[in-house]
Amino acid sequence: MGRGKIVIERIANSTSRQVTFAKRRKGLIKKAKELAILCDAQVGLVIFSSTGKLYEYASTSGFKRHSGCGCVR
Protein backbone atom coordinates (compact mmCIF):
# COMPACT_ATOMS: atom_id res chain seq x y z
CA MET A 1 0.00 0.00 0.00
CA GLY A 2 2.50 2.54 -1.11
CA ARG A 3 5.54 2.71 -3.34
CA GLY A 4 6.67 -0.71 -2.22
CA LYS A 5 5.13 -3.78 -0.71
CA ILE A 6 5.94 -4.49 2.92
CA VAL A 7 5.97 -7.53 5.15
CA ILE A 8 4.02 -7.34 8.38
CA GLU A 9 6.75 -7.58 10.98
CA ARG A 10 8.32 -5.18 13.45
CA ILE A 11 10.01 -2.34 11.54
CA ALA A 12 13.66 -2.49 12.49
CA ASN A 13 14.54 1.14 11.85
CA SER A 14 13.38 3.27 14.74
CA THR A 15 12.76 6.41 12.71
CA SER A 16 10.70 4.79 10.00
CA ARG A 17 8.84 2.81 12.68
CA GLN A 18 7.77 6.07 14.27
CA VAL A 19 6.79 7.59 10.93
CA THR A 20 4.72 4.55 10.03
CA PHE A 21 3.14 4.59 13.48
CA ALA A 22 1.97 8.17 13.06
CA LYS A 23 0.55 7.49 9.59
CA ARG A 24 -1.20 4.24 10.40
CA ARG A 25 -2.50 5.39 13.76
CA LYS A 26 -4.23 8.27 12.01
CA GLY A 27 -5.64 5.93 9.37
CA LEU A 28 -6.87 3.43 11.93
CA ILE A 29 -8.71 6.06 13.93
CA LYS A 30 -10.27 7.42 10.76
CA LYS A 31 -11.55 3.97 9.83
CA ALA A 32 -12.86 3.41 13.34
CA LYS A 33 -14.88 6.62 13.04
CA GLU A 34 -16.19 5.61 9.63
CA LEU A 35 -17.31 2.22 10.89
CA ALA A 36 -19.14 3.84 13.79
CA ILE A 37 -20.96 6.29 11.54
CA LEU A 38 -21.66 4.08 8.53
CA CYS A 39 -22.85 1.09 10.51
CA ASP A 40 -24.31 2.74 13.60
CA ALA A 41 -21.84 0.85 15.79
CA GLN A 42 -20.05 1.76 18.97
CA VAL A 43 -16.30 1.64 18.71
CA GLY A 44 -13.59 2.07 21.31
CA LEU A 45 -9.93 2.14 20.36
CA VAL A 46 -6.88 2.42 22.61
CA ILE A 47 -3.34 2.65 21.28
CA PHE A 48 -0.10 2.80 23.21
CA SER A 49 3.01 3.64 21.25
CA SER A 50 6.17 1.73 22.06
CA THR A 51 7.26 4.82 23.99
CA GLY A 52 4.16 4.58 26.16
CA LYS A 53 2.15 7.44 24.70
CA LEU A 54 -1.60 6.96 24.73
CA TYR A 55 -3.91 7.63 21.82
CA GLU A 56 -7.59 6.81 21.98
CA TYR A 57 -10.94 7.13 20.28
CA ALA A 58 -14.45 6.34 21.40
CA SER A 59 -17.43 6.71 19.12
CA THR A 60 -20.06 7.52 21.67
CA SER A 61 -20.65 8.56 25.23
CA GLY A 62 -21.56 4.93 25.74
CA PHE A 63 -17.90 4.44 26.53
CA LYS A 64 -16.90 6.29 29.67
CA ARG A 65 -14.08 6.15 32.11
CA HIS A 66 -15.73 5.61 35.43
CA SER A 67 -14.26 7.01 38.57
CA GLY A 68 -12.67 4.71 41.07
CA CYS A 69 -10.71 2.26 38.96
CA GLY A 70 -10.03 4.24 35.78
CA CYS A 71 -11.26 1.43 33.57
CA VAL A 72 -13.06 1.79 30.30
CA ARG A 73 -16.63 0.52 29.90
Add this chain to the structure above:
Amino acid sequence: MGRGKIVIERIANSTSRQVTFAKRRKGLIKKAKELAILCDAQVGLVIFSSTGKLYEYASTSGFKRHSGCGCVR
Protein backbone atom coordinates in the same frame (compact mmCIF):
# COMPACT_ATOMS: atom_id res chain seq x y z
CA MET B 1 -12.83 2.50 -2.14
CA GLY B 2 -14.84 0.18 -4.30
CA ARG B 3 -16.99 0.42 -7.37
CA GLY B 4 -18.55 3.64 -6.23
CA LYS B 5 -17.74 6.50 -3.93
CA ILE B 6 -19.63 6.72 -0.67
CA VAL B 7 -20.47 9.45 1.80
CA ILE B 8 -19.67 8.77 5.43
CA GLU B 9 -23.11 8.75 7.00
CA ARG B 10 -25.36 6.09 8.49
CA ILE B 11 -26.25 3.56 5.79
CA ALA B 12 -30.00 3.65 5.48
CA ASN B 13 -30.54 0.15 4.10
CA SER B 14 -30.36 -2.34 6.92
CA THR B 15 -29.04 -5.19 4.80
CA SER B 16 -26.20 -3.28 3.19
CA ARG B 17 -25.39 -1.73 6.55
CA GLN B 18 -24.85 -5.21 7.95
CA VAL B 19 -22.78 -6.28 4.97
CA THR B 20 -20.60 -3.19 5.25
CA PHE B 21 -20.26 -3.71 8.98
CA ALA B 22 -18.94 -7.23 8.53
CA LYS B 23 -16.45 -6.17 5.87
CA ARG B 24 -15.17 -3.06 7.60
CA ARG B 25 -15.01 -4.65 11.02
CA LYS B 26 -12.75 -7.32 9.61
CA GLY B 27 -10.62 -4.73 7.87
CA LEU B 28 -10.33 -2.57 10.98
CA ILE B 29 -9.19 -5.46 13.13
CA LYS B 30 -6.66 -6.47 10.51
CA LYS B 31 -5.21 -2.97 10.46
CA ALA B 32 -5.12 -2.84 14.24
CA LYS B 33 -3.06 -6.04 14.22
CA GLU B 34 -0.72 -4.66 11.59
CA LEU B 35 -0.15 -1.46 13.54
CA ALA B 36 0.67 -3.47 16.67
CA ILE B 37 3.17 -5.66 14.85
CA LEU B 38 4.80 -3.12 12.55
CA CYS B 39 5.19 -0.43 15.17
CA ASP B 40 5.56 -2.48 18.30
CA ALA B 41 2.49 -0.81 19.78
CA GLN B 42 -0.23 -2.08 22.08
CA VAL B 43 -3.68 -1.85 20.62
CA GLY B 44 -7.08 -2.52 22.12
CA LEU B 45 -10.23 -2.41 20.02
CA VAL B 46 -13.84 -2.89 21.10
CA ILE B 47 -16.74 -2.89 18.67
CA PHE B 48 -20.43 -3.21 19.40
CA SER B 49 -22.71 -3.72 16.44
CA SER B 50 -25.99 -1.87 16.40
CA THR B 51 -27.60 -5.14 17.44
CA GLY B 52 -25.40 -5.25 20.52
CA LYS B 53 -22.96 -7.94 19.48
CA LEU B 54 -19.43 -7.55 20.79
CA TYR B 55 -16.26 -7.90 18.75
CA GLU B 56 -12.87 -7.19 20.20
CA TYR B 57 -9.15 -7.36 19.66
CA ALA B 58 -6.21 -6.77 21.95
CA SER B 59 -2.65 -6.93 20.75
CA THR B 60 -1.06 -8.09 23.95
CA SER B 61 -1.75 -9.62 27.29
CA GLY B 62 -1.22 -6.11 28.59
CA PHE B 63 -4.93 -5.70 28.06
CA LYS B 64 -6.96 -7.93 30.33
CA ARG B 65 -10.47 -8.07 31.65
CA HIS B 66 -10.15 -8.05 35.36
CA SER B 67 -12.59 -9.87 37.54
CA GLY B 68 -15.07 -7.94 39.58
CA CYS B 69 -16.23 -5.17 37.28
CA GLY B 70 -15.68 -6.65 33.82
CA CYS B 71 -13.82 -3.60 32.60
CA VAL B 72 -10.95 -3.52 30.16
CA ARG B 73 -7.52 -2.35 31.25
Add this chain to the structure above:
DNA sequence: ACGACTATCTATAAACC
Protein backbone atom coordinates in the same frame (compact mmCIF):
# COMPACT_ATOMS: atom_id res chain seq x y z
C1' DA C 1 12.26 15.00 12.92
C1' DC C 2 7.74 16.87 9.75
C1' DG C 3 5.07 17.84 6.12
C1' DA C 4 3.82 17.29 1.04
C1' DC C 5 3.72 14.36 -2.90
C1' DT C 6 2.64 10.48 -5.68
C1' DA C 7 3.19 5.84 -7.39
C1' DT C 8 1.47 1.84 -5.85
C1' DC C 9 -0.84 -1.32 -2.91
C1' DT C 10 -4.87 -2.67 -0.27
C1' DA C 11 -9.64 -2.44 1.20
C1' DT C 12 -13.97 -2.52 -0.27
C1' DA C 13 -18.72 -1.00 -2.97
C1' DA C 14 -21.21 -2.94 -6.17
C1' DA C 15 -22.23 -6.76 -8.96
C1' DC C 16 -22.91 -11.39 -9.41
C1' DC C 17 -24.05 -16.07 -8.03
Add this chain to the structure above:
DNA sequence: TGGTTTATAGATAGTCG
Protein backbone atom coordinates in the same frame (compact mmCIF):
# COMPACT_ATOMS: atom_id res chain seq x y z
C1' DT D 1 -28.85 -14.46 3.19
C1' DG D 2 -23.88 -15.75 2.52
C1' DG D 3 -19.73 -16.41 -0.51
C1' DT D 4 -16.87 -14.77 -4.78
C1' DT D 5 -15.33 -11.44 -8.14
C1' DT D 6 -13.88 -7.05 -9.99
C1' DA D 7 -13.31 -2.17 -10.69
C1' DT D 8 -12.23 1.61 -8.12
C1' DA D 9 -11.60 4.67 -4.06
C1' DG D 10 -8.75 5.32 -0.39
C1' DA D 11 -4.52 4.35 2.46
C1' DT D 12 0.27 4.58 2.60
C1' DA D 13 5.72 3.42 1.59
C1' DG D 14 9.15 5.66 -0.18
C1' DT D 15 10.92 10.15 -1.60
C1' DC D 16 12.06 14.89 -1.58
C1' DG D 17 12.37 19.62 0.50
